Amino acid sequence: MGELPGALGLAWPRVILYPGGLFALVASYLLMRWLAACGGEPAWPAPPATPLDLVPPLAVLTLLPLAPARPFPFGLDLPVALVLLEWPRFRALAARDRAPAEALRDYALPLVAVLAIVVATGGLELAGLLRWPEAAPQRALLAVGAALWLLSLPRLLRAGPGGPAGALRALGLLLVGALPLLGALAAGAGQWLPAESAGWLVPPLAILGAALASGAAFRIPERRVGWIGAVGGAAVLALATYAASTVR
Amino acid sequence: MVVRNASLALIVSLLAIGLTLAGLTRAAPLAVWNGLLRADALSALLLIVVAAHGLVTLAHGALRPWRVAAAAWLVGMATLQGHLAALGGLLVLAGLLQDTGSVDERPVWYRHVRRLAPLGVLAGLALVGMTGGAWNYGAPLAGAGLNSVSFALILVAALLALDAPALAGERALAGTPMVASGCLYVLVRLFSLGPWNLGWLFAALLMGGLVAFWAAWRAALAPAEQSAPWLNLSLSGMAITGVGLGSAAGLTVAGYVLLLWPVLRLGLERPVAGTRALWLLSAAVPLSGPFVAGWLAIAAATAGGLPALAVVLWLAALLMALPPARLALAPAVSSSSDGRVWLAAGCSAGLGLGAPLLLMALLAPVTVQLEGGLTPFGEIVVWPWAGLIVAFDTTRQPVATLPSLALVGLMLVLSALCRVALRLFALRER
Known part of the structure; x- marks a missing residue:
């Protein structure tokens, strides 16, 4: 019965320092500066900052399974994380009366990425994204899934609100895409780096790599993103079929 | 006003029965009269759902509250039947009692499709009974009569009761949630007869x-x-x-x-x-x-x-x-x-x-x-x-x-x- 208060009580470094709190505020500010430099500023105006908009993305950031933060026993999965991260945008979306087809187009690529990730990791849990698969088809699927996720960010972030809530949302979406990269780097670094050092060194590298990749994605013309997404989607289907056929 | 209050009381009593049965059937199903009356956790769940639909329909100001109460009770009692024909028959009665809906934009025959949908359920269940020879779904060999035709009849009836054909039309109507819930109940109840084959699941x-x-x-x-x-x-x-x-x-x-x-x-x-x-x-x-x-x-x-x-x-x-x-x-x-x-x-x-x-x-x-x-x-x-x-x-x-x-x-x-x-x-x- 005391498990839940105990876990929440031990989570204060996550809430105050990392990956939520101070880290989230500074990193989201820097990320927005970087994205603005890459031509990726949100087109929608920033709503006034309210706890109602800030808390859901902040909750996801706080619960992200990022080393070297203290483990939290109640992790999130992709659907919950995405709903919480997209909350500020959804409020704006509902107010704008956009056609549902546009909303579907925005989420088509992230959902293809989710499909690849689910087939690769066998589940929807965020912690599962950190486990770099041993089998080659699953590895390829996870890599393609992460790449498609990062590729989908420009469209999602441009068509979303700015301001602090939008920045936290952008950071959350970027960090979800950085998790498979972190898993891959950790698997590679495990051979030549002590686990404790890897816990401190690898996450910043993965986050930096994901930020650079998303910055590059912002420079790709939207039409070309569509083509790359279509090819990626076909690759996901082919790899998923192959992976399913190799399961005993 | 008296009719409305009496209907309300009837539906609240149905809800109370559902909640009581949910408590009583948590450990094991209850059966009396050689299994003709049978209650398990699924029956209790459906009683609660149907009573809640009844209360919502009354809250929206139903024109004929007694019909709502009667339909709720008929569907509720259907969920307590162990006999397949009684289960299907009570659903058919509930379907006949319900209103045909608004007159706008639908041909007359179409408005009767949803109220007659439980006939498909009855036909499917009767086929199960006739083919297998066991009419009580709790009987050991009751599942022997379940075949693709009876399954298809029940699935199609559930879709009709839910007004799924409206997807091809211009607009959907409020629907007949109590009877539709009853049809869905029968679909789930088929798991009591045994595992489904892959084709049915698909x-x-x-x-x-x-x-x-x-x-x-x-x-x-x-x-x-x-x-x-x-x-x-x-x-x-x-x-x-x-x-x-x-x-x-x-x-x-x-x-x-x-x-x-x-x-x-x-x-x-x-x-x-x-x-x-x-x-x-x-x-x-x-x-x-x-x-x-x-x-x-x-x-x-x-x-x-x-x-x-x-x-x-x-x-x-x-x-x-x-x-x-x-x-x-x-x-x-x-x-x-x-x-x-x-x-x-x-x-x-x-x-x-x-x-x-x-x-x-x-x-x-x-x-x-x-x-x-x-x-x-x-x-x-x-x-x-x-x-x-x-x-x-x-x-x-x-x-x-x-x-x-x-x-x-x-x-x-x-x-x-x-x-x-x-x-x-x-x-x-x-």
């Missing part, structure tokens, strides 16, 4: 997924105040998809969706635009009832090894989230009371936050008692003291996690911190 999955997505799409396209019938249909599609998964996780989805259905009807069938409470009926609000329903459906499909279906259900949940949010943001046009909407919002929040308890108390007994007919592809396990809901796949590996209470606790802490931080910023700016 047919139910296909139809359910199609209805869930297509109806959600129509709901998102329709004017927000007319979206309720589409949302109900999409939700029912999710229930059929859950049944088609044929696993404990799938049945949990179906049960949860059935419980959520009356709540959405209460809040959205005659919506009061501009009411903030409508947000709580949107799947985009974390830990609301529709959000948990969507999460359960996605998790069950993933646990069943069907990630493509999970994505389809995800899209359906996304589309379903739009109309209530639009209604909440719409300018208020009438001065009518929004009490109903607030009640529905409260129920939705209760269903969402109380999901772990609900799953444990009402839905876990259903899946345990129907275990003999279910596949092992997916299970929902609850740790109610931690508010944790986890979906496991067939190898008992967790595939999705919803830490409801931990999330609420954390969000409360973060809200307090954000409030303080924003206040400090405001003071500094001043």
